[in-house]
Amino acid sequence: MILAHGIGGRSDLPIPLPVMVTGAAAVLAITFLALGLLWTRPRFQDGPRYEGPGLPVPIGGFLAGLGLAGLLLVVGQLVPLLMGMERVSTRATAAPVIVWVVAWLVIPFASAFVGNWYADINPWRTVARLFGVGNQERIGLPHTLGLWPASVVFIAFAWFELVSPRAGDPNTLGWAALGYSLFLLVAMAATGRETGLALFDFLTPYNRLISAISPLGRNRQGELVWRGWLRSLAAVPEWPGLWLFAVVMIGTVSYDGAAGTTWFRAITGNLGDTTIGRTFLLLATVNVVALAYYSACVIASSSSGRTWTLHRVAQRFAHTLVPIGLAYAISHYFTLIFFEGQQLIAVLSDPFGLGWDLFGTADYRVRFFIRTSTPVWLSQVAFIVGGHLVGVVLAHDRALQDFGEGADRSQYAMLGLMIALTSLALLILSG
Amino acid sequence: MTSRAIVVLLSAFAVACGPTGAADEPTSAAAPSTTLERPDTTEWPDTTTTITAAPPEAPRIEISNDTAEGPDVVRVALGETVEVVLADVDDEIHVHGYDLFFELRAGVPYQLTFTADVPGIFEVETHDTRVHLFDVEVSG
Numbered sequence: 001m002i003l004a005h006g007i008g009g010r011s012d013l014p015i016p017l018p019v020m021v022t023g024a025a026a027v028l029a030i031t032f033l034a035l036g037l038l039w040t041r042p043r044f045q046d047g048p049r050y051e052g053p054g055l056p057v058p059i060g061g062f063l064a065g066l067g068l069a070g071l072l073l074v075v076g077q078l079v080p081l082l083m084g085m086e087r088v089s090t091r092a093t094a095a096p097v098i099v100w101v102v103a104w105l106v107i108p109f110a111s112a113f114v115g116n117w118y119a120d121i122n123p124w125r126t127v128a129r130l131f132g133v134g135n136q137e138r139i140g141l142p143h144t145l146g147l148w149p150a151s152v153v154f155i156a157f158a159w160f161e162l163v164s165p166r167a168g169d170p171n172t173l174g175w176a177a178l179g180y181s182l183f184l185l186v187a188m189a190a191t192g193r194e195t196g197l198a199l200f201d202f203l204t205p206y207n208r209l210i211s212a213i214s215p216l217g218r219n220r221q222g223e224l225v226w227r228g229w230l231r232s233l234a235a236v237p238e239w240p241g242l243w244l245f246a247v248v249m250i251g252t253v254s255y256d257g258a259a260g261t262t263w264f265r266a267i268t269g270n271l272g273d274t275t276i277g278r279t280f281l282l283l284a285t286v287n288v289v290a291l292a293y294y295s296a297c298v299i300a301s302s303s304s305g306r307t308w309t310l311h312r313v314a315q316r317f318a319h320t321l322v323p324i325g326l327a328y329a330i331s332h333y334f335t336l337i338f339f340e341g342q343q344l345i346a347v348l349s350d351p352f353g354l355g356w357d358l359f360g361t362a363d364y365r366v367r368f369f370i371r372t373s374t375p376v377w378l379s380q381v382a383f384i385v386g387g388h389l390v391g392v393v394l395a396h397d398r399a400l401q402d403f404g405e406g407a408d409r410s411q412y413a414m415l416g417l418m419i420a421l422t423s424l425a426l427l428i429l430s431g
Numbered sequence: 432m433t434s435r436a437i438v439v440l441l442s443a444f445a446v447a448c449g450p451t452g453a454a455d456e457p458t459s460a461a462a463p464s465t466t467l468e469r470p471d472t473t474e475w476p477d478t479t480t481t482i483t484a485a486p487p488e489a490p491r492i493e494i495s496n497d498t499a500e501g502p503d504v505v506r507v508a509l510g511e512t513v514e515v516v517l518a519d520v521d522d523e524i525h526v527h528g529y530d531l532f533f534e535l536r537a538g539v540p541y542q543l544t545f546t547a548d549v550p551g552i553f554e555v556e557t558h559d560t561r562v563h564l565f566d567v568e569v570s571g
Contacts, residue, residue: 010528010551368528373550
């Protein structure tokens with residue numbers, strides 16, 4: 001049994017049955033209370049409200065510098081490789097922490113609270129600006145490609161972390177970062193800087209979607225303002241493939257969680273032993289989530305009394321999956337951020353694993369400051385239940401907006417889907 | 432907390448011992464043992480390494496070049512002993528999370544102890560060949 005993981009090697013203990021049952025009961029209670037008590041007119045559907053004094057954000061240049069430094073530390077792993085320098089075998093390098101903890105988890109999760117700071121951090125925008133790549137926007141957005149290319153890149157990235165056995169290898173990460181950089185530079189040169197990032201840099205829509213949960217946003221002057229909670233998520237532009245991107249968010253982290261459970265291993269047998277088998281399981285999990293979502297859309301549209309196409313319903317409710325996907329990811333990865341994130345302290349002293357000690361911290365060891373599992377379990381269930389609650393609220397509001405009289409009946413399907421997704425999350429957590 | 436210790440007994444069965452059949456003999460009794468110091472760190476107060484004989488009913492994991500035969504998960508209760516039989520590998524064993532490295536040589540048996548004071552599921556793998564051997568599940 002070979003387990004692939006970009007980083008870590010520690011995972012949380014399964015949540016005990018009583019905690020799981022409590023979580024499930026809370027989910028059911030929330031869902032049915034929502035049906036009876038929630039408002040009867042849409043509340044979040046008329047776009048963000050920009051309120052409060054605008055706060056200038058002067059640290060954009062600083063964030064861009066950090067982003068660029070991060071990219072250089074990952075691509076820079078190729079320098080010792082190409083110069084034939086020997087790495088110290090027991091030293092970690094900066095690449096896995098930067099890619100799998102900072103870029104993949106910390107930046108997007110923080111976006112849900114501080115707004116889309118990735119727009120400032122994005123190192124590829126900075127590089128393109130420095131070299132004048134893609135100054136002319138050549139394609140109007142939204143393009144028919146929409147979020148399809150970003151969804152494919154998202155799956156490829158998840159494959160690299162969860163399936164490929166080389167995700168922790170600094171040289172592989174260096175090559176991958178170099179390849180991705182060239183890919184984005186070509187895309188930006190061909191389509192324009194902002195267009196290229198919006199269409200092909202999966203981190204751009206990923207952070208944009210998650211940041212739409214945040215009550216903080218930017219006004220037209222680029223100042224930080226309150227914009228009314230949940231209003232921005234309901235106003236997310238329905239680019240082609242939005243539903244797929246949201247499904248991929250949930251499907252990839254579901255695969256990661258499920259692959260570690262005994263019931264998933266019992267179902268899938270020895271498929272998980274080979275790279276091809278794990279690739280199949282990753283794609284299958286995404287497909288199962290897509291199928292579940294589309295089934296809910298079929299029922300919702302047929303019971304709403306409207307003659308909308310299935311695809312239109314799928315697009316209209318896609319944003320309600322975002323908080324659920326985020327809750328999945330946070331509950332699955334937050335201890336990893338706390339623990340493995342500390343590796344940053346060590347690797348900054350020796351980013352290439354060459355035995356350096358720039359800041360005297362190279363021998364720092366991870367402190368496991370959470371010595372008992374109960375707070376971890378309770379937080380995990382709280383995230384899952386919270387994500388479910390937000391999803392239910394958004395779906396209810398969207399059903400009122402779109403279906404009016406038919407909202408009551410049509411939202412049963414979406415609520416059923418959300419109970420199913422949340423149950424799956426709890427089932428994964430319980431091992 | 433010293434009582435909550437995982438004892439990983441790594442004893443090699445020597446391929447080099449040849450046709451005498453020595454490889455089939457019970458290894459715990461006669462095998463030479465090596466005491467390894469845990470790395471000095473401030474956050475690990477229990478740094479004593481002790482040698483414990485593995486009881487005969489302990490789970491056994493045989494390691495060869497690219498496979499590990501034995502249970503996938505070793506669940507650790509109070510003072511439970513895990514016996515790992517190393518077949519023919521020159522490598523380091525890496526206990527993730529605890530970040531312990533144990534040097535192994537084919538034909539040389541080891542008994543290793545570390546205190547399981549952090550809950551979670553920890554991967555144990557060979558360092559160079561990156562073979563996942565088993566998980567240690569520390570409840571608590």
